[in-house]
Amino acid sequence: MSAVFAINLLQSYFTELIFDEAYYWHYAQKMAWGYFDHPPMVAFLIRLSSYFFDGELGVRFMSCLLSVGTLVLLWLMIDNPKKRDYVPHFFILTFSMTLLNAYGFFTLPDTPLLFFTALFLWIYKKFIANATVLSAIFLGIVMAALMYSKYHAVLVIFFVLLSNLALLKNKYAWLAVIIALLCYIPHFLWLYENDFVSIKYHLFERPNGAYDFNKYTLGFFVNLVAIFGFTFPWIYKALYKTKSSSLFTKALLYLTYGVILFFFISSFNRRVQTQWIIVISIPLAIIVFNYMLENTNTRKWIYRMGIINCVVLLFLRIGLIYEPLFPIFYETHGNKQWTEEIRAEAGDIPIVFENSYRNAPMYAFYSGNPTYSLNNIYYRRNQYSIDSSEYQVQHKKIMYVSKSAKSGDASFTRMNGTVYHGKFIENFESFRKLRCFLTEEEPLSLDLKKVINFKVFNPYGTDIPLEKIKFGLAYLNDHKQVKDVLSVDAIPTNENILTLKSNDTTNFTFTLPKPNMKNPGYFRIGISENGLNYGLNGENIKLK
Structure with missing residues (x-):
């Protein structure tokens, strides 16, 4: 023993x-x-x-x-x-x-x-x-x-x-x-x-x-x-x-x-x-x-x-x-190296990783600097969706690191060949904790003319101007895989509303956009803030 x-x-x-x-x-x-x-x-x-x-x-x-x-x-x-x-x-x-x-x-x-x-x-x-x-x-x-x-x-x-x-x-x-x-x-x-x-x-x-x-x-x-x-x-x-x-x-x-x-x-x-x-x-x-x-x-x-x-x-x-000695590249290899390469470019500022609950904690562990995984509609929710990590990076200068970006202020290549691009954002602001809830009975039919009611809950301590956000909708197949993402024209039920009030709910209406895919099985509402990709703000809603 x-x-x-x-x-x-x-x-x-x-x-x-x-x-x-x-x-x-x-x-x-x-x-x-x-x-x-x-x-x-x-x-x-x-x-x-x-x-x-x-x-x-x-x-x-x-x-x-x-x-x-x-x-x-x-x-x-x-x-x-x-x-x-x-x-x-x-x-x-x-x-x-x-x-x-x-x-x-x-x-x-x-x-x-x-x-x-x-x-x-x-x-x-x-x-x-x-x-x-x-x-x-x-x-x-x-x-x-x-x-x-x-x-x-x-x-x-x-x-x-x-x-x-x-x-x-x-x-x-x-x-x-x-x-x-x-x-x-x-x-x-x-x-x-x-x-x-x-x-x-x-x-x-x-x-x-x-x-x-x-x-x-x-x-x-x-x-x-x-x-x-x-x-x-x-x-x-x-x-x-x-x-x-x-x-x-x-x-x-x-x-x-x-x-x-x-x-x-x-x-x-x-x-x-x-x-x-x-x-x-x-x-x-x-x-x-x-x-x-x-x-x-x-x-x-x-x-x-x-x-x-x-x-x-x-x-x-x-x-x-x-x-x-290992027959293939494995995830215990090179983590200190790639985290140090990012730190050499970014210094001690926080790093926001796009869609990576894996890279964010690895970088935090080896660098000692704050990180956050900004999850968008193409990814999945995880611990970063429910904990307080988002608050550590709000209104700070950060480096936004993504493997989907085509270019950036810096580039990094992992040992497995994956290329990441990082860009500096002087005043980062995200609202990934906004939650969207449908008030309709489910499942819904794919009726492009029907007006659908939903509400948005703002859990933050400050009001959020509507001019900072846009609504989108993802269509998913029967296996809950995102296949189509479209913008949505969501309208407040009260036309005088200009903000999402803190710790309050705001009602909106929208009609389903025409999907590019055939026979979607689900849809999901997302919110884009300050030009970021749509988030995971709503649940998967079954379509019949």
């Missing part, structure tokens, strides 16, 4: 951040009970890490601790007395699991998800052996910690419950549920106060594409192989051969098969990302190691193939630090 911890610490120290880590670091700069994309556990871990170290290790230290804790818990859940004779086999098995290995040092929502899944199963094992008030309290707290890690955690809890429906009659199980719900109240309140923004995004707003067997369903099966590498045939053989010999083993099997089945069905609707199924690594580590202890041939082959996995993974981990 000490060796694994030391390797992960060194990796954390010498490896530049990946973009998602920088984004979650941005979360941690202002602690809250929730964030746009995820619950707050990942931000909490980063904040804790920052108390011990600076730099990259100040983002990843707690992940190094949790990864060792995950291995300890897995070891404790294996009861077979032979296990001490095969300690190297245990480490080869777990270290060779690709994403379990990667999340040993990267700080992502899946890092605490893996740890708390292992802790949940360990406590559950004790709970079904001897349910007490104390074990119920611990179980409830850990269930809440799971849900604070990632919303996918609901699958872990659900499939373990499904494996033992007798829990529905167990008073201690209900006590655990009550404790979990009480612990989760702060996040429920955050969701309510923020108009359930996370739920809306994940369930209703995310763009998708038309079903593609190769990208979706076949890609799902490729992911099932990728998370175990060369050991995958023997991993799934052990799963297939293992029977429900106890309530705990049954829970492991239900959890594994349940997650696989859930995302297999999901693959007919959207592309399943590899990390979404990573949680099966926890029950499978226990199932497979127990099977290895009783089956010589499987033990031999997993050990052999696991060593190959480990060698490949160690080589790639070195490549994360030393770019020439």
